[in-house]
Amino acid sequence: MNVNAPSPDSRTQDIASLMNAIGHAAVDAARELANTTTAQRNAALLAVAAAVRENRAAILDANRQDLQSARERDLSAALLDRLMLDEKRIESMAAGLEAIVSLADPLGVVTAEWTRPNGMRIQRVRVPLGVIGIIYESRPNVTADAGALCLKSGNAVILRGGSESIRSNRAIHQCLVAGLRAASLPEAAVQLVPTTDRAAVGHMLGSMTDFIDVIVPRGGKSLVSRVQQEARVPVIGHLEGVCHVYVDRDADLEMARSIVLNAKLRRTGVCGAAETLLIDRAAGALLAPIVTALLDAGCEVRGDDAIRGIDRRVVSASEEDWYAEYLDSIIAARLVDGVDGAVQHIAKYGSGHTESIVTGNAETAERFLSTVDSAIVLHNASTQFADGGEFGMGAEIGISTDKFHARGPVGVEQLTSYKYVVRGSGQTRP
């Protein structure tokens, strides 16, 4: 950046040429990466893990500086916690890198093959998407996690973290570069945008369609919705997890109570946490014990009139509560007319993330599973399972509520495309 207080125009031009240089380097690196072996990419990842452990003092030092300026700028305690690294978090970052090594390589997998009557053999083979842009907020571990998932899947990545964590990100990025170098892979396979200028984000979103194949925003609702609003590049994003648990008339009380409590309260800040409880109007005896259990566990219950009739601690729900993603110990609760009432409520207020039905009736369950249009639908299980790791897919870069390209947990497989490989013996088309 020019230090002589450049005019806005020259600043914009500087950002544009910086970002385009990053884009060109990423495209070149992606081309190389597409033809690397599993062993090469895994060797790089192991070398990154080793570098993270080896350089933990430097990472912690950079992080202390980030924390200090965050405190000087009076940033919230929640943000400081997300920003903070310690020995334990650094070790978990390194272990996370090693876990990605143990995932199956998604590349080169033949997902379909068939032979045509004229003898041509057609295969659909997984290949990398190309260049992935990651725009994230203050968590420095995303630098390692997201960088590693992209590398594992053979994609080059352009990382743009929050300005609060720039020093920590740089220190972690140095470890990624060291790992790439150790495995003789192109260093531009993982690039960190070096400036905190917000114009860089605008340029990534709007002007890098020739360089970036997909952008993944990782952060709160306002970041994701800004990205979805501005991006000309395809986006894999998840906006909200307004997850529902529906307790049917044929539910077992014990099971319903334990699923509702787990779905709401195991961790309230995750996107798979239940936000709304729907209870079948015909569920009679199930109603009071479940609502009471939530209240007794310290959860605020915002209910319709019927729910309020159960306990004086229930507060009144307003229309907005049905749309709310609390990410807190609060649940909205109402009665619905059976499974169809639940489906209707979810269609109107849900965010298409994760919903669960608790019932002993297989037919009712199938009706719910087939008609609810969400990324994940569960029968007799907690919504908190909405997680790539819990699905057995390994580390994830997020959970997509889009239907296009990737839906649900976005792991290494979802960071790929495919091509058709056709083997013939001289066939021409008549």
Next chain:
Amino acid sequence: MNVNAPSPDSRTQDIASLMNAIGHAAVDAARELANTTTAQRNAALLAVAAAVRENRAAILDANRQDLQSARERDLSAALLDRLMLDEKRIESMAAGLEAIVSLADPLGVVTAEWTRPNGMRIQRVRVPLGVIGIIYESRPNVTADAGALCLKSGNAVILRGGSESIRSNRAIHQCLVAGLRAASLPEAAVQLVPTTDRAAVGHMLGSMTDFIDVIVPRGGKSLVSRVQQEARVPVIGHLEGVCHVYVDRDADLEMARSIVLNAKLRRTGVCGAAETLLIDRAAGALLAPIVTALLDAGCEVRGDDAIRGIDRRVVSASEEDWYAEYLDSIIAARLVDGVDGAVQHIAKYGSGHTESIVTGNAETAERFLSTVDSAIVLHNASTQFADGGEFGMGAEIGISTDKFHARGPVGVEQLTSYKYVVRGSGQTRP
């Protein structure tokens, strides 16, 4: 539309409310369609085919009016040909609808399933995308083809055809509505934008993210690139087919000649037609017979110096020729340094559509197939096979040169998303 010469503002508002009403109806119809059976959707398609045959006089009459106004507006002969319907084209439209009936239903297919250690059974199940927008030019048969492919895959569709074919499109759309009605499916499953106002296209592209899940442009390069420029909604599009045939030193002459002639000349106007011929500098004896065969077949050859040395009929190629999609009896030709030279040329000038290598050397072939990053790569077969039907995938809505979501032929399977269905027995997350 208001006939009293409305102000531009009120016109824009009229279009916005018209399009939003169409969007709402499409979303409602999509929800219904997602839960229909294969039999219902197929019954509707058969009824559409019957209605097309029954109403051919009305369709032809509407088409005559479209043709007459096109002639009055001095539109090109090529456009008039694309616009023109006759008994034969109408019969082929009806037969095309019946062919879509015979395709396997992509919906409900379980594409992966596994059981977790805690006993949860996870399935990935194909579901419709939701609402698809099709923006097309003057071919009225797209109304039937695209409408039918969307219906088959359980998606609601909003069709926006060119203004030249509006009367023909309306007549065909009436048949689609009749078929939906006959099968008791929602009529809004297939809607035709009733106005030719271009603002409607702008509204679809920029303001209908809440209603439309994906837009598929079908038409020339300028339409597709306008759509890709303006769209806030995801797009499946193909911009160009700058397809290559590479003749390697180890190619069989007869095979190479027949593949090159077929790839270039079988039909020159299709996106899978070869546009550039790359010949291995070490291919010696293969060079002259292939170039001569092209010239003798009436193809213009634009060559580099080496190619020009073969025959006086070869004209000189300029830099632009390597980027050109001629869609005509013209081919650009040059020598390259073996398979790596071919791969480099394709990486620089290609459009990522379809490329073929002709060689008897299996190792060279694998190198080409694995390193060329195109939707379709072929060994010893003509690029003209780049077609959903030729792939055995049934009718296609186009060939995608994107890597995101769908790549290569876009058939009914590519018009779907998926969801995860999880069956448990009371599992909660520890």
